[in-house]
Amino acid sequence: MECKNFRYAFRDIADTDDNIHMEVEMIYHNLYITVLILLAIMLFPCLVRAVRGPRIADRLVSVNMMGTMVMVMIAVLALLLDEGYLVDICLLYAMISFLAVVVLSKVYIGIYEEKRHKAENPDEDEEGGMSDGSF
Amino acid sequence: MGVFEWIRLIVGGVFLISGLATFFTEIFGVFHFRYVLNRMHATAMGDTLGISSCMVGLMIFSGWNFTTLKLLLVVVFLWFASPVSSHVLARLEVATNENLEDHCTVYPELKMLEEELAAAADPAKQADPASSDQTKA
Numbered sequence: 001m002e003c004k005n006f007r008y009a010f011r012d013i014a015d016t017d018d019n020i021h022m023e024v025e026m027i028y029h030n031l032y033i034t035v036l037i038l039l040a041i042m043l044f045p046c047l048v049r050a051v052r053g054p055r056i057a058d059r060l061v062s063v064n065m066m067g068t069m070v071m072v073m074i075a076v077l078a079l080l081l082d083e084g085y086l087v088d089i090c091l092l093y094a095m096i097s098f099l100a101v102v103v104l105s106k107v108y109i110g111i112y113e114e115k116r117h118k119a120e121n122p123d124e125d126e127e128g129g130m131s132d133g134s135f
Numbered sequence: 136m137g138v139f140e141w142i143r144l145i146v147g148g149v150f151l152i153s154g155l156a157t158f159f160t161e162i163f164g165v166f167h168f169r170y171v172l173n174r175m176h177a178t179a180m181g182d183t184l185g186i187s188s189c190m191v192g193l194m195i196f197s198g199w200n201f202t203t204l205k206l207l208l209v210v211v212f213l214w215f216a217s218p219v220s221s222h223v224l225a226r227l228e229v230a231t232n233e234n235l236e237d238h239c240t241v242y243p244e245l246k247m248l249e250e251e252l253a254a255a256a257d258p259a260k261q262a263d264p265a266s267s268d269q270t271k272a
Contacts, residue, residue, distance in 0.1 A: 020137050020140070021140075024140050024141075024144060027144060028144070028196070031148060031151070035151060035155065038155055039155070039158070042155075042158055042159065042162055045162045045165075045166065046162065046165075049165055049166065053171075055171055055228065055231075055232070056227070056231070057171040057224050057225075057227055057228040057231075058171050058174065060224055060227070061165070061171060061174055061175060061178050061224060062165070064178060064182070064220060064224075065161065065162075065165065065178050065181060065182075068158075068181055068182050068185065068186050068213075069158060071186060071209065071213075072154070072158075072185075072186060072189045072190075075189070075190065075193050075206060075209070076189075076193065078202065079193055079196055079197055079202070084200070084201060084202045084205070087202055087205040087206055087209070088205060090205075090206075090209055091205060091208060091209050091212065094209055094212050094213060094216065095212070095216075098216040098219070098220055101220040101223065101224065102219070102220060102223050105220075105223040105224055105226070105227040106223070108227055108231065109226070109227055109230050109231065112230065112231045113230075
């Protein structure tokens with residue numbers, strides 16, 4: 001970064017092609033930083049929705065939304081740092097986020113079914129932990 | 136060469152900024168609607184259009200290399216994953232909400248179909264109408 005600034009300060013004596021290249025580099029850098037800051041600001045309303053959401057599905061929807069934004073952040077970071085392997089992490093993040101939403105939905109459906117089953121016939125004994133066939 | 140660089144910067148930047156605008160619209164919709172099944176509309180828009188435009192902008196920035204291919208792979212994966220997760224979330228909401236009729240219309244035909252499916256899934260209840268038919272006969 002210091003080296004870049006040094007070359008940027010003496011651009012009058014540098015030759016023109018290098019000059020334009022440096023300017024475009026600086027614009028790219030600033031654009032990436034701006035996009036990252038905007039996405040980080042937009043993550044907070046998602047967090048608010050995840051805390052306030054009256055139902056469980058609200059929270060899961062907002063977690064899904066946050067996952068999408070973090071994916072874009074990782075992709076922007078991959079281009080900002082010029083490290084191609086960060087996009088692989090982005091792909092893995094997409095898969096794990098999808099898996100988390102599906103598994104949590106199934107778990108909550110199973111919990112609800114079990115609770116309702118217990119409420120319908122309360123005098124049944126407690127054993128039978130494997131009985132939730134929906135999960 | 137300089138002109139090409141500027142065109143690439145402007146086109147990619149427009150795509151990236153429009154993706155961010157889509158994300159902003161998504162957040163607005165999530166806070167605007169009052170119920171989960173309505174909020175899901177806004178979320179699905181961000182999952183498909185928002186991330187697609189952001190990734191197209193980044194692809195234009197990155198040029199022809201493997202990074203572009205991997206970014207495309209992320210978008211293609213989300214095209215498949217987002218509808219499935221939305222479907223599972225909607226099923227969670229419909230299965231766990233006791234008073235769904237307060238928020239949206241549940242058609243009576245759908246309820247009858249649900250009861251039929253529940254009877255078919257449960258063998259004890261399935262045996263009941265058959266036995267009653269036999270006693271009637």
